[in-house]
Amino acid sequence: MPAPLETCISDLDCASSSGSDLSGFLTDEEDCARLQQAASASGPPVPARRGAPNISRASEVPGAQDDEQERRRRRGRTRVRSEALLHSLRRSRRVKANDRERNRMHNLNAALDALRSVLPSFPDDTKLTKIETLRFAYNYIWALAETLRLADQGLPAGSARERLLPPQCVPCLPGPPSPASDAESWGSGAAAAASPLSDPSSPAASEDFTYSPSEPAFSFPSLPKDLLHTTPCFIPYH
DNA sequence: TAGGCCATCTGGTCCT
């Protein structure tokens, strides 16, 4: 629903005074003034100024009917012009917002690409979808944490590694996501049998796994906190 | 051809 004319007019007021992007289509202050004039013309009737001629009775004055008609014609033209200006104002803002939104999504995709680049990948170079990337990253972190935990328990590095990294993976992936069940079934394949990512205790192994930041599905008891803080971040910030 | 994934547009809401 279009914004009330008064709102848009106040927008114009603000924009022209702050020197924002409106200059692209509001060429000068005169335009803005005309627009306000048009708004008052098309808006509710304002009380006549003290001392101003009473135009409501203009028809009683000889020869005033032509003037009245001319005023109406002008009002009509100005109104059309003001609506066109308001439309272009809204359009311009929308275009700018679209541009920002596009940029925002591009940044988000760049971050996802960066995340993909640090995750183990398939030899056939299958690109993970967005949801797959997030879920796999979640599991991958879990697996790394599990590695540390096992190492802390004194298991030989080799056995921990074997448990975490199936030999057929280069470097490691628990198995391709089943097309039928999306990434939710990651780790359900035979190739993933040895992977902790198929472990029932693995965070994404449950059927209805949903990520809840406030209620972590698991903790990292043996993950040094300073390690979390010194881990390099590969996600570029634009 | 249906379904999945994605990019983009859009309007609403929240935040600074």
Place this chain on the structure above:
DNA sequence: AGGACCAGATGGCCTA
């Protein structure tokens, strides 16, 4: 007030 964020809608592309 303006920008960031979000979710819904829409259309294009690809694949089984």
